Structure formats: structure tokens, C-alpha cells
Amino acid sequence: MNVTIYSTPTCIYCKMAKEYFTTNAIPFTEYNVAEDDAKRDEMFEKSQQMGVPVIQIGEKILVGFNQPDVEAALSQSETDK
Amino acid sequence: MYELTIIGGGPAAIAAAVYAGRKRIKTALITKDFGGQSIVSDDIQNWIGDLGVSGFELAKRFEAHVRAQETVEVFQGEVVTQVESVGGEVPQGNFVVETGTGKKLETKTILVASGSKRRRLGVPGEDEFDGKGVVFCSTCDAPLFKDKDVAVVGGGNAGLEAVVDLIPYAKKITLLIRGEELKGDPITQEKVQSSAKVEVLFGAVTQEIKGDKMVQSLVYKDKKSDQTQEIAIGGVFIEIGAIPNSDFLGELIERNSQNEIIVDHKTQTTSKKGIWAAGDVTDVLYKQNNISAGDAVKGLLNIYDFLHKHTQTEAHK
Numbered sequence: 001m002n003v004t005i006y007s008t009p010t011c012i013y014c015k016m017a018k019e020y021f022t023t024n025a026i027p028f029t030e031y032n033v034a035e036d037d038a039k040r041d042e043m044f045e046k047s048q049q050m051g052v053p054v055i056q057i058g059e060k061i062l063v064g065f066n067q068p069d070v071e072a073a074l075s076q077s078e079t080d081k
Numbered sequence: 082m083y084e085l086t087i088i089g090g091g092p093a094a095i096a097a098a099v100y101a102g103r104k105r106i107k108t109a110l111i112t113k114d115f116g117g118q119s120i121v122s123d124d125i126q127n128w129i130g131d132l133g134v135s136g137f138e139l140a141k142r143f144e145a146h147v148r149a150q151e152t153v154e155v156f157q158g159e160v161v162t163q164v165e166s167v168g169g170e171v172p173q174g175n176f177v178v179e180t181g182t183g184k185k186l187e188t189k190t191i192l193v194a195s196g197s198k199r200r201r202l203g204v205p206g207e208d209e210f211d212g213k214g215v216v217f218c219s220t221c222d223a224p225l226f227k228d229k230d231v232a233v234v235g236g237g238n239a240g241l242e243a244v245v246d247l248i249p250y251a252k253k254i255t256l257l258i259r260g261e262e263l264k265g266d267p268i269t270q271e272k273v274q275s276s277a278k279v280e281v282l283f284g285a286v287t288q289e290i291k292g293d294k295m296v297q298s299l300v301y302k303d304k305k306s307d308q309t310q311e312i313a314i315g316g317v318f319i320e321i322g323a324i325p326n327s328d329f330l331g332e333l334i335e336r337n338s339q340n341e342i343i344v345d346h347k348t349q350t351t352s353k354k355g356i357w358a359a360g361d362v363t364d365v366l367y368k369q370n371n372i373s374a375g376d377a378v379k380g381l382l383n384i385y386d387f388l389h390k391h392t393q394t395e396a397h398k
Contacts (some may be wrong), residue, residue, distance in 0.1 A: 008122050010246075013218075015137050040225060048213070050214060050316075051212045
């Protein structure tokens with residue numbers, strides 16, 4: 001399962017999301033879009049919007065951190081395997 | 082039957098819950114999440130006893146403090162949708178608190194500490210471009226507007242803080258204020274006014290946000306000249322204050338024209354016997370974390386007196 005999070009250092013919901021993944025031992029790749037312009041553009045491209053966090057789980061793109069949505073995407077991604 | 086139901090998860094709700102635990106009051110606390118509105122703050126510097134604490138850290142401490150109270154049962158992830166008075170006035174009657182997931186809690190008393198939510202401009206384009214250049218969390222999203230021209234709407238503290246968040250990133254920041262003066266803290270005002278990137282427009286009333294895929298411009302009316310102006314921008318940060326979360330109370334208690342619950346500031350009682358309120362949802366003059374906490378404690382002690390006097394439940398017989 002591939003989990004990617006596009007975040008900024010000051011974003012509280014990004015921290016919540018990362019803490020959720022860490023607590024549940026789910027590995028994730030993080031891009032700091034405050035610094036990384038290429039990843040910022042990639043985030044716009046994928047989510048069609050410019051708010052953080054953007055979380056990608058498998059093919060699913062989620063904007064913001066809503067735990068039930070993340071859990072649903074994680075279990076969907078498991079089923080797809 | 083609960084003796085008390087606390088609605089909310091910010092400083093008012095948490096302070097009341099901690100005191101309720103210490104008074105051994107059988108309590109339900111219903112909240113979507115913990116921390117209140119300050120959760121998005123990167124560094125809160127006026128919470129007493131802390132030189133600086135992030136909203137995130139404070140929220141975690143709030144949750145831990147509530148969960149340490151034996152007599153307080155926490156219903157997290159729940160939003161209250163309705164409150165009903167049944168069986169006549171308390172102490173004979175009671176209330177039924179209903180949540181979005183269909184839970185119904187019976188309770189003798191209620192402390193409403195549901196805070197407030199972001200006020201929106203209500204202009205065309207605001208909803209359409211939400212997340213596409215229209216921003217409601219400046220601490221979160223300011224870094225994404227690197228080298229862009231942006232607008233901030235709102236002259237209070239939150240508006241000024243959004244400008245401060247943007248100064249390191251944006252190319253130019255236009256601050257639009259309806260009134261004729263800045264209202265925030267002098268320290269923040271100085272930061273804003275000393276930056277060459279910032280232009281402040283007074284008497285500017287936002288009328289429309291335009292764009293294609295993303296925000297491209299903002300239209301405002303200049304109150305003095307009565308002329309409409311359009312400025313090219315890549316982002317709009319909206320910081321125009323808050324509206325109280327009191328709709329779920331229906332006609333049950335009296336509110337003022339701002340929809341704030343009218344309370345007796347000595348006891349935090351409302352127009353409805355058995356319901357108290359504290360924090361930003363009330364007509365308290367200053368909306369502050371420390372004040373919310375203090376007012377909620379005041380209310381809780383008054384609730385305790387009420388329960389004690391009526392020796393309603395097992396815990397107080």
C-alpha cells in the first residue's frame with residue numbers, strides 16, 4: 001500500500017494525519033510543498049485544489065484529514081491488492 | 082440519566098469537564114474533536130502557564146485531561162443536532178440531547194460550550210473556489226502562495242495574522258477592510274504595517290471572487306468613491322470573524338441578534354432553567370481561551386450548586 005502526504009510544516013491537520021499513520025504503523029512518504037515547488041504543482045494537478053494536506057492512498061486522493069475517510073481508503077486499498 | 086451533558090471540546094468544555102470530574106458529577110461530554118478554534122494556531126502565546134504552545138499540543142492536553150476524569154463519559158466524533166425539554170421544567174423534567182448519529186442522551190442539566198465557526202463572506206465565487214484559492218486556514222495554506230499576489234479580507238486579529246503568515250511567502254498582499262481602521266493587537270498591526278509587501282485598503286467591501294480553474298481576481302467596492310475595483314490575485318484569505326454554533330438549540334433559549342446565547346454573567350445561566358452556557362457561543366464580550374475556561378468553571382460550580390440543592394440523583398443523595 002502506497003501512502004503519500006503533501007503537507008506544510010505549519011498545518012495542524014497534516015500533523016494529525018501523520019500522527020495517525022505513525023500510531024497505526026502505516027508507512028508514508030511526505031512532501032513538504034512549502035519548499036518543494038515540483039511537488040506543489042503535482043499536488044495541484046492531482047487534487048485540482050491548493051489546500052493541504054492532500055493524502056494519496058493507492059489511487060485515491062483525499063483533501064484534508066478526515067479519519068473515517070482515510071480508514072475507508074486504506075481498507076479499499078487492501079481489498080484492491 | 083446523566084446529571085450533566087457538556088456540549089463542546091474547546092477550553093470552556095474541557096475546563097467544565099475537569100471540574101465536573103472533581104465534583105464527581107455523572108457527566109457526558111459530546112464533541113466532534115478537541116482543542117476548539119485555536120487548534121489551527123501554530124503558537125498560542127497567551128494560554129496561562131505556557132510561554133508558547135501549539136494548538137495541536139493544547140488539544141492533546143485537553144483530551145488527556147478530560148479522559149482522566151472518572152465520572153465523565155466522552156462521546157467523540159459526535160455533533161449535537163437537537164436538544165429537547167421533556168417532562169416539564171427541571172428538576173422534575175429533563176433534557177434529551179440528540180446527536181447526528183442518532184444517539185439520544187437523557188440529562189438533567191446542560192452546559193453549552195459549542196463555540197463558534199468561521200463566518201463566510203457570502204459573495205459569488207466564495208464556495209466555488211473554496212480550496213481553489215479561497216483559503217480559510219492561513220497557517221495551513223499560506224506557504225502554498227509563494228511568489229503570488231494575494232488578498233486578505235478582514236481587519237481584526239485573524240486577518241492581520243493571516244497577513245503575517247503570508248509575508249514570508251507571497252509577493253504582494255492586499256488587506257481589504259470594510260471599516261476605516263485596523264482592529265487587531267498593536268504588535269501584529271506593527272508587523273503588518275512595516276512590511277513593504279502589504280497594502281491596506283480601507284472601506285473596501287468584497288463583492289465577488291472570480292476565476293477559471295483557480296481564483297484569478299477579486300472585485301470590491303470602495304465605499305468612499307462608490308466605485309467598483311477588480312484586483313488580480315491568486316488567492317483570497319477570508320478572516321472575518323465567527324458565528325456561534327447555537328442553531329441546534331432551536332427556540333429553546335434566548336439569543337441576541339448575533340445568535341449568541343444570552344447568559345447571566347455571574348452564573349452563566351441562560352433563559353432556560355437547566356441550561357448553562359459558556360465561551361464563544363455566548364454573548365461574552367471578549368472571546369478568549371482563558372475567559373472561556375474561567376466562565377465555564379463559573380457555570381459548572383453553579384450547576385453543582387443546582388444539582389446539590391435538588392439532590393436529584395444517586396451521586397448527590
